[in-house]
Amino acid sequence: MSNSVIKGTGYVLVHVPGMVMDHGTTQTTEKIVNPNSDYLKEIGSHMRSYEQVVNYAPNQTYIGNMSIEALTQLGQPWYEEGKEVKGERYGKFGEIMPEAEFLLLMQACDAFDLVRLEKGFVEAHKAELAADPVITEEIMALVKDGVDQSEIDHFVNDEHAESMTYEGKLVGYVKRAHDVDTNLSAHVMFENLVAKASGVLSILHLLRESGIDPLDVEYVVDCCEEACGDMNQRGGGNFAKAEAEIAGLKNATGSDARGFCAGPSHAMVEAAALVKSGAYKNVVVVGGGCTAKLGMNGKDHVKKGLPVLEDVLGGFAILVSENDGVNPEINLEVLGRHTVGTSSAPQGVIQALVMDPLQANGMSLMDVDKFSPELQNPDVLKPAGAGDVTEANNKMIAALGVKLGMIPKTEMKTFMEQHGLTGYAPTQGHIPSGVPYLGFARQSILEGTTKNAMIIGKGSLFLGRMTNLFDGVSFLVQKNTGKEEAVVGAAKTVTIGLAAEGTELGEENLKQAVALAAKKGVKVVIMEGGHAEMEAKLASGEIDGAVAAHYPFPIGVSTVGRVVTPAYGKEMFIANTTGTSDTDRVAAMVKNTVAGIIAAKACGVENPTVGIANVDGAKATEKYLKKLAEGGYKVNFTESSRADGGAVMRGNDLLKGTPDIMVMDSLTGNLMMKMFGAYTTGGSYEASGFGYGPGLGEGFNNLVLIVSRASGAPVIANACAYAAELINNGWNKIAAKEYAAANKAGLAEIVAEIKAANVKAAPAAGAAKVVAPAKETVTFGILGIEVMDIEDAATALWAEGIYAESGMGCTGPVVLVSDANGAKATEILKAKGFIS
Amino acid sequence: MDLENQKRVLEFSEQYGQENVVVLLGAAEGEAASLAAETVTLGDPTFAGPLAGVSLGLTVYHVVEPEVKEEFNADVYDEQCGMMEMVLDVDDICSEMNAIREQL
Numbered sequence: 001m002s003n004s005v006i007k008g009t010g011y012v013l014v015h016v017p018g019m020v021m022d023h024g025t026t027q028t029t030e031k032i033v034n035p036n037s038d039y040l041k042e043i044g045s046h047m048r049s050y051e052q053v054v055n056y057a058p059n060q061t062y063i064g065n066m067s068i069e070a071l072t073q074l075g076q077p078w079y080e081e082g083k084e085v086k087g088e089r090y091g092k093f094g095e096i097m098p099e100a101e102f103l104l105l106m107q108a109c110d111a112f113d114l115v116r117l118e119k120g121f122v123e124a125h126k127a128e129l130a131a132d133p134v135i136t137e138e139i140m141a142l143v144k145d146g147v148d149q150s151e152i153d154h155f156v157n158d159e160h161a162e163s164m165t166y167e168g169k170l171v172g173y174v175k176r177a178h179d180v181d182t183n184l185s186a187h188v189m190f191e192n193l194v195a196k197a198s199g200v201l202s203i204l205h206l207l208r209e210s211g212i213d214p215l216d217v218e219y220v221v222d223c224c225e226e227a228c229g230d231m232n233q234r235g236g237g238n239f240a241k242a243e244a245e246i247a248g249l250k251n252a253t254g255s256d257a258r259g260f261c262a263g264p265s266h267a268m269v270e271a272a273a274l275v276k277s278g279a280y281k282n283v284v285v286v287g288g289g290c291t292a293k294l295g296m297n298g299k300d301h302v303k304k305g306l307p308v309l310e311d312v313l314g315g316f317a318i319l320v321s322e323n324d325g326v327n328p329e330i331n332l333e334v335l336g337r338h339t340v341g342t343s344s345a346p347q348g349v350i351q352a353l354v355m356d357p358l359q360a361n362g363m364s365l366m367d368v369d370k371f372s373p374e375l376q377n378p379d380v381l382k383p384a385g386a387g388d389v390t391e392a393n394n395k396m397i398a399a400l401g402v403k404l405g406m407i408p409k410t411e412m413k414t415f416m417e418q419h420g421l422t423g424y425a426p427t428q429g430h431i432p433s434g435v436p437y438l439g440f441a442r443q444s445i446l447e448g449t450t451k452n453a454m455i456i457g458k459g460s461l462f463l464g465r466m467t468n469l470f471d472g473v474s475f476l477v478q479k480n481t482g483k484e485e486a487v488v489g490a491a492k493t494v495t496i497g498l499a500a501e502g503t504e505l506g507e508e509n510l511k512q513a514v515a516l517a518a519k520k521g522v523k524v525v526i527m528e529g530g531h532a533e534m535e536a537k538l539a540s541g542e543i544d545g546a547v548a549a550h551y552p553f554p555i556g557v558s559t560v561g562r563v564v565t566p567a568y569g570k571e572m573f574i575a576n577t578t579g580t581s582d583t584d585r586v587a588a589m590v591k592n593t594v595a596g597i598i599a600a601k602a603c604g605v606e607n608p609t610v611g612i613a614n615v616d617g618a619k620a621t622e623k624y625l626k627k628l629a630e631g632g633y634k635v636n637f638t639e640s641s642r643a644d645g646g647a648v649m650r651g652n653d654l655l656k657g658t659p660d661i662m663v664m665d666s667l668t669g670n671l672m673m674k675m676f677g678a679y680t681t682g683g684s685y686e687a688s689g690f691g692y693g694p695g696l697g698e699g700f701n702n703l704v705l706i707v708s709r710a711s712g713a714p715v716i717a718n719a720c721a722y723a724a725e726l727i728n729n730g731w732n733k734i735a736a737k738e739y740a741a742a743n744k745a746g747l748a749e750i751v752a753e754i755k756a757a758n759v760k761a762a763p764a765a766g767a768a769k770v771v772a773p774a775k776e777t778v779t780f781g782i783l784g785i786e787v788m789d790i791e792d793a794a795t796a797l798w799a800e801g802i803y804a805e806s807g808m809g810c811t812g813p814v815v816l817v818s819d820a821n822g823a824k825a826t827e828i829l830k831a832k833g834f835i836s
Numbered sequence: 837m838d839l840e841n842q843k844r845v846l847e848f849s850e851q852y853g854q855e856n857v858v859v860l861l862g863a864a865e866g867e868a869a870s871l872a873a874e875t876v877t878l879g880d881p882t883f884a885g886p887l888a889g890v891s892l893g894l895t896v897y898h899v900v901e902p903e904v905k906e907e908f909n910a911d912v913y914d915e916q917c918g919m920m921e922m923v924l925d926v927d928d929i930c931s932e933m934n935a936i937r938e939q940l
Contacts, residue, residue, distance in 0.1 A: 033884070347919040385868040392864060392923060399922035 004275035005327035006477060007282075008210020008319040009439035010202045011062055012094040013312040013426065014102045014289065015054075017047045018165035020311050023190065024294035039299055046298075048307045050098050054087035058377045058424035059312065063091030064439055072422040076388075077379050079306055090133075093439045094205040096312070100125040101132065102197065103164050103172060108142035109197040109246050110174075114189055116155070117164065117172035119146030134204035138248060162190040181231040188228075191291050194313065195226045196242055199288030202315035203247040206284065210319045213607075215634045217319075218280040220244045220254030223267035224288045225429050227258075243286060250632040252284070260464070261374070261433040263287070264316070265457025265473045268435065271320040272330040272475070283320045287435075289313025290428050297384040297427070309380045314431035318438055328445040328477050334361050336456070336474035344470040350400050353456050353474045365401040368419065368476070370453040372437035373397075375423040393456075394420030433457045438477065445479050452478035494724040497543035498716070499527040499534040502550065504709045505685065509716075516717030522724045524717075538702050545703035545723040547691070547716060552781065552807035552814055553579040555790070557697030558592065558666050559706050560599035562690035562722055563676035565657030572657040573600050573608070574676075577669040577692040578706050579808040580787060587754045589621040589663055590628065593635065594747070595696040596661035598738045602731035603722070609638035611649035611659030615668050618648045624750050631745030666808075667787075673708075677715060686711045691719035694726060698739045701732055770795050773803045780822035781807075781814040784835040790815065793834040797821075800828050837875040842885035845876055849892050859896040860904065866928035869898050873936040893940060898933050900926045 021027055021043070030037055053059060057078045060066040065088055074083060089095055097105075104125055107115040122145060130140050155161035155173045164172035174193060177184035199222060207214055222240035229236030240254030259266040264287050271283040290313070298308045323329065336353040343349070354371070358364065373393035381389055394416040401407045407415050425432035434455040444450035458472035496517070500510055510526060517524045525543060527533045531551065537543045553559075558579030565572050575596025582588040593610055600608035610625075612618045622637075629635045637647040638659040649658060654672070664672070670692070677686030692706035703726060705719050739747075785793050790806045790813040797804040797817065802825050805816045817825040829835045849857050859876045863869040871881065876894045880887040897904045900921055905913060 343916065345916045345920075346923075347916060350919065385865055385871065387865045387868075395923045396919060399919045402922065403919055 002276065002323040003329035003331060003481075004272045004320050005323050005329050005480065006318060006438060006442050007321040007324070007327050008206050008212065009442060010094050010204070010206030010209055010317040011064065011091075011436065011439055012198065012201045012205055012315045013053075013059055013062055013096045014099070014198055014201070014315070015048075015050050015096060015312050016099050016102065016291075016294065017311050018099055018167075019194070019291050019313075020047065020295040020298070020308060022163055022165060023291040024296065024298065024310070025292045026296050026298050039302055042302050043295070043298060043308060046302050046306070046308045048311055052084070052307070053312060054089060054096050055084040056087070057083060057085045058379065059096055060085055060087045060091065061424040062093075062314070062426070062436060063095060064093035065091040068422055068424065068437075068440060071424055077382070079309060079379050093209060094202065094315075095132070095134075097132070097201065098128075100166055101129040102201075102313075103166065104129045104143055105135075105139075105201065106164075106174075106193050106197045107144060107172070108139050109200055109242075110193055111242075112177060114177055114186075115164075115172065115174050115193065116144075116147045116152065118149055118152055121166065121171040122146035134201070134208050136204075136248065139246065142246075160186055162186040178230065183229055183231050183234050192226050192228045192239075194291050195224045195288035196239060196246075197288070198313050198315035199224060199239065199243040199286045199317070200246045202288065202317035203243060203249070203284060203286055206286075206317035206319055207247070212282065212319060212321075213634060213636070214248045215251050215629075215632060217244070217249045217252045217282045217284050219271075219274060219283045220249065220252050221267045221271055221283065221285050222254065222256045222287065223258065223263035223285060223430060225258070225260065225263065225290055226288075239288070240286070243288070244284075249284070251634075254284075259457075259471060260459030260461060261430050262457040262459030262472050263430045264433055264435040265455060265475065268318065268320070268330070268455065269332070269335065269473055269475055271318075272332055275320050275322055276332065281322045284317055285320060286315075286317040287430055288315045289431065293428050297380060300384040301380075304383045306383060309377070310427055312426050314426040314428040316431065316435055318435065323480070325482055326446075326480055328442050329480050331452075331476040331478050334358065334363070334454070334476035336454075336472070338458075338470060338472040340469060342470075344468070346396055347400065349458065349470055349472060350396050353458070353472045354397055354454065355400060355404060357474060357476070365397065365406045365415070365419070368452055368454050369450045370421060370437070370441065371397055371419055371456065372421055372434050372441070372453055373456040374432055374434065374458060375421065375425045375436050376427050376432045377425060378423050380427045388423065390421060390423030391416075433459070434474075441477050445477065448479075452476055493523060494544045494727050495523045495525060495542070496720045496723050497527045497534050497537055497546040498524050498548075498720070499530055499546060499551075500549040500707065500716070501530045502709055503711075505712060509713050512713035513716035513720070516713055517720040520717065520721045520724075522717075522720045524720050534704075535702075538704075544727050545694075545705070547705045547707055547719045547723060549707055549709050549711075550809055551695070551704050551706060552809045552816060553695045553697070553704075554700075555580050555583065555806050555808065557581070557695045557700045558588075558595065558808065559695050560592075560595050560693040561669060561673045562599070562603070562693055562718075563673065564688050565655060565676070566679070567656040570657035572659065573603075573661045573693075574669045574672050575599070575661050575663050576666040577673045578666055579695055579697075580666060580790075580813065581697060582751065583788060583791060584751075584755055584758055585665055586617045586620045586624065586758075587751045589617060589665060590624050590747070590750060590754070591697075592666070592669075593621075593625055593661070593663045594633075594738055594742045596663060597635075598696055598731070598735045599693060599726075600660050601738070602726045602729045602734045604725070604729060605660050607636050608660035609636050610647070610661045610663060611638050611640065611653060612647055613654065613662050613664035613668065614648050614650055615664050617665070620754075621663065622647050624754060627750055628742065628745050628747060631750075633742045633745035633747070674710075677708075678710065684710055686715045689715055689718065690722040691715050693719075693722065694731070696735060703727065703731065770799045772798050773801050776803050776818045778803070778805050778816035778818055780817050780819045780825075781809060782817065782822075782826055782829060782835065783809065783812060783814055785813050785815060785829070786834075787813045789834055793829055793832075796832050796834065797825050797828060802828070837872045837880065837885065837887075839885040842875060842880060842887045845892070845894070846886050846890065849894060854892055854894060857894050859894050861896065861898045863898065863929075864924060866925060866932035869929050870932040870936055872896075873898075873933055877936060877940055896933070896936070898929050900924055901930055901933060
């Protein structure tokens, strides 16, 4: 099975000096234990401005603007004067958001009316948040108008609410979500909303960076370090789904994974396994930031005259997707685990996480280009006596390599320089743990400058007081080894039945078609017994699909044609070309779109683009399709090649094949097929294209493709190949999946809405309900009835005691009755004015 | 030193007697080892935890000091600490530890 790939990354920082003071545990503890301490008096003068935070080199590295190499060359410590860089708010991977905008984002992420901000504050900063390119209109619509200062003062002073401050001024509150439940206290709600909002911001940047359609994300794994739930389920969850909701991931669900600082690496392995197993195609791993750790080492920083460097929240999001043959793969063969039985001594940990997986795969330390262990910014931890954590990890890996004879002792330093990284991530617990490097790793592996990297996550479980065990997992990210071939066992020899009775081009034409199809690797058998033989052999499985010169599909089923457009020779699907998917024109075009998407996907077009031909009802169709898309069914609209754009296509777009799927009513589609197939021949011989295509409709499981009586041998052969392609790609599974998705997004309700809008007159009062007579075999077709009247015509025959079915023949609507009733039924329909 | 650890050290010394408790450190840096050693001998220099103003005078060593290393089976020591011996600045840790012990 194919490895999953890393398709995109998002990394964000949020500058929150107000939260450092009000919510960092070092500061809040000091306020209780030692309220008049010098530290509390001094810390205010050690806070950095937003500009200083943006111009701080490690922060620019975190959001992708400054390479790790450039940061290393700049030389530590980076807080020193003269080491500032010319920073930008936005970077390749994300951004550094200012505090005011983040407070508004927190409010937008609050679903329970717990957050309120002051009127003037909202007015002053709303436009700033709206200007952020990743913040959508939907998110801005969640920002509420502000309240009076007196309300904020009241909740903070008298109602146990947590304060939201900006530039030293109280500008908002987060109130408790329950009067006695400590798990829903204002403090917990504040922390959780911060984690949620910074997680959302990370996902939004991931969407921008990867370009993935939000509707394509199927699953989210959150790995932050908070817990949400009430007193009956303290860590019930689910941050992942809450974040997906705000980020617009309508088709996703998710769950939370926890493992202290190792959480992100665990989550990455889980996501990779979910994708590799085929359970989901696109999984997002996300981790938001943590207020408690803000200013954690503030005392040491203040004591040493440094700025309080832990003044930013961190967040990240990674997209793990099915193998696209391009992006770096996650190799789950090289998987390190610290197990229950593993020693917790550093040596045991490095052996288990680094050496064991490499040795199990016959690899040496030298086979891995980069090791990415904990990437804490040394500026933060060195002054606190914790040293350079990243360097210590590099050293441990090298030292164990020496012990195991993988590298000579004299080469330790060189090994560390070449295979190690420099730390730069904010000390937010889980945030620095291996994963910050994935953005650069993806980039350098894509560029070919790095071939692989090992991501190592470690966690100290004793903090939870459940176990003294240490923990960690590691995995290898490597250059894509090329898309795996389709599973060979699935492709069997396909046999197609050809029922072309009534062809105007003669037997020889059919024989040529069979020979041409054989050259394409498709076995074709001519159905001498016509439709009856074809249906019997489809039912018995003797043939896998059929191509027929005409076939009366039931209402609800219509065909998707496939043509070669003349301008650039690009293939295009015409949805639809024969049959009637619905008796209402607009409803039919909406259903044709779904049929078109099925046909295109079943021919290997991964994310087909859709355009609507500029025919009567096009605008209405566009409106209802957008509604379907809003409901969660993905319609990938294209833009017209004409200057004024839009999803409604013009004549040029037909000739150029602008969309993959051109949606129209099936009568227009039928004309188009003739034009595209025969414009070089004058009309009596269709020379190019793939014919009128398969009949598609919900629950219709026979594969019958239509050609016309004027289809030439090349078109018939192509139709047979089109059929084989659909079979090999599992068209019926794709159809079932698409119809299920469309129905989930409200297709039936939309069709009902279209019809309700179209009701011109109420049915005659007192009209008796007509009951169908006993069913019998219907083989006699009556043609010439208007498509809009087709169901009424069948009902009229029922009223006369004649069993009838409505359908669509290749020359138009048809009512089918038994041979015995043929003449009588024709008379009745004539008498009632259905036919002339 | 972590407040919770200070509490545990205090409890152990009360339970078993100060003369029966040896504190073995594994800190990664000389400065951090020195702070921890000071806490369990002279008292918490940060005046934040249960050992603030409490001079327990406990016997304290870092695991990489030669006096401690001699006590171990050489193979076990190599397996558990051999790598970290290469990683840590052993000389610095030893001199910081000696400096604290000299104050007792």
